[in-house]
Amino acid sequence: MNNRITKMPSGQELSQILQKLSEIRTMLAPYLQSLTVTERHDLPKMSNKSYSFVAKAAEYSESNPQFVPAFTPQGELNRDFYVVEVLRPILDSCAQLHSDLDDTLMLAGSEAYTESLMYYNNVKLAASRGEASAKPIHEDLAARFPGRKRVVNPNDAPNEV
Numbered sequence: 001m002n003n004r005i006t007k008m009p010s011g012q013e014l015s016q017i018l019q020k021l022s023e024i025r026t027m028l029a030p031y032l033q034s035l036t037v038t039e040r041h042d043l044p045k046m047s048n049k050s051y052s053f054v055a056k057a058a059e060y061s062e063s064n065p066q067f068v069p070a071f072t073p074q075g076e077l078n079r080d081f082y083v084v085e086v087l088r089p090i091l092d093s094c095a096q097l098h099s100d101l102d103d104t105l106m107l108a109g110s111e112a113y114t115e116s117l118m119y120y121n122n123v124k125l126a127a128s129r130g131e132a133s134a135k136p137i138h139e140d141l142a143a144r145f146p147g148r149k150r151v152v153n154p155n156d157a158p159n160e161v
Contacts, residue, residue, distance in 0.1 A: 001111075001114065001115075001118075003111055004107055004111070005104070005107060005108045005111055028090070031083070031087070046084070051084075054081055054084075055081065057077065058077050058078050058081040061077045061078065062075075062078060120138075120141050120145070123137045123138045123141060124138050124142075126138075
């Protein structure tokens with residue numbers, strides 16, 4: 001087995017990482033909004049495809065303000081687009097960090113689970129060979145094993161005499 005997870009941040013490094021993430025959340029808090037599931041669903045969304053459309057519309061609204069609808073505050077489109085321009089690189093960086101963290105957690109979890117299965121199988125083998133110290137470990141791990149639960153068939157019940 002090739003174990004690729006070999007090091008982790010120290011307790012002090014982890015504390016510093018969490019502190020810096022907290023500082024970033026605090027710094028961004030005044031500029032962030034939360035949406036409900038319904039709001040997220042119902043809002044028209046600007047995708048990568050529509051980004052250039054919005055950028056060009058914002059540019060035109062500055063150079064040709066006579067076409068801005070009367071019910072829209074002057075400059076609002078550019079202010080909103082500026083927020084997109086400012087926050088987008090932060091989101092992209094966070095998305096990459098999230099992806100790397102997710103991959104690392106998946107790999108570490110896979111390695112830990114695989115190693116646990118190997119240990120469990122050795123304990124199970126030892127218990128089947130009558131090693132007394134293996135039996136309680138096997139029973140405890142077997143009760144926690146996330147595999148499929150054995151379904152008891154009522155037809156398999158012992159016959160009463």
